[in-house]
Amino acid sequence: MQLTNKQKQYLKAEAHPLKPVVLLGANGLTEGVLAEIEIALNHHELIKVKLPGDDREMRHAVVDAIVRETQAINVQLIGKTVILYRPSDDKKITLPKA
Numbered sequence: 001m002q003l004t005n006k007q008k009q010y011l012k013a014e015a016h017p018l019k020p021v022v023l024l025g026a027n028g029l030t031e032g033v034l035a036e037i038e039i040a041l042n043h044h045e046l047i048k049v050k051l052p053g054d055d056r057e058m059r060h061a062v063v064d065a066i067v068r069e070t071q072a073i074n075v076q077l078i079g080k081t082v083i084l085y086r087p088s089d090d091k092k093i094t095l096p097k098a
Contacts, residue, residue, distance in 0.1 A: 001073060001087075003073060003075070003085075003095070006096055007095045007096060008075055008076070010095060010096050011046060011075045011083065011085050011093075011095075012075060012076055012083065014046055014093065015046055015048060015075065015076075015083045018046070018047070018048050019048065020047075020048040020049060020050040020081060021040045021044065021047045021048065021049070022036050022037050022040055022047065022049045022050070023049075023050045024049065024050065024051050024052050024062065025052065026052065028052070028062065029062050029065055029066065034066070034069050034070065037049060037066060037070055037072075037084070038070055041070060041072055041084065041086045041088070042088055043088075044092070045085060045086060045087060045088050045092050045093050046075075046083070046084070046085050046093055047083070047084050048081050048082070048083055048084075049066070049081070049082050049084060050080055050081055051063070051080045051081070051082060052080070053080075059077070059080065059082075060077070063077055063082050066082070066084065067084070070084070070086065071086060072084040072085060072086040073085045073086065
């Protein structure tokens, strides 16, 4: 699923007041963390995940792995926080038309 710029802007605005629901620790991206991200995406559709470390390349690699494993969409990565979106069956968020 591809998002238009208008849809991404809408999701960024919706995510602005949200607090990170998943925090990656020193162990990095583990099976347990991926399971928590799956649960959060199923429940909320739009979540923030806080990433560890100061290495930008490592954060990008972790985000790519999360997106690949969860089939979520990377809406935005700012600093150590990534915004992820994946529509659920009950469609809690209605995206604007293209």
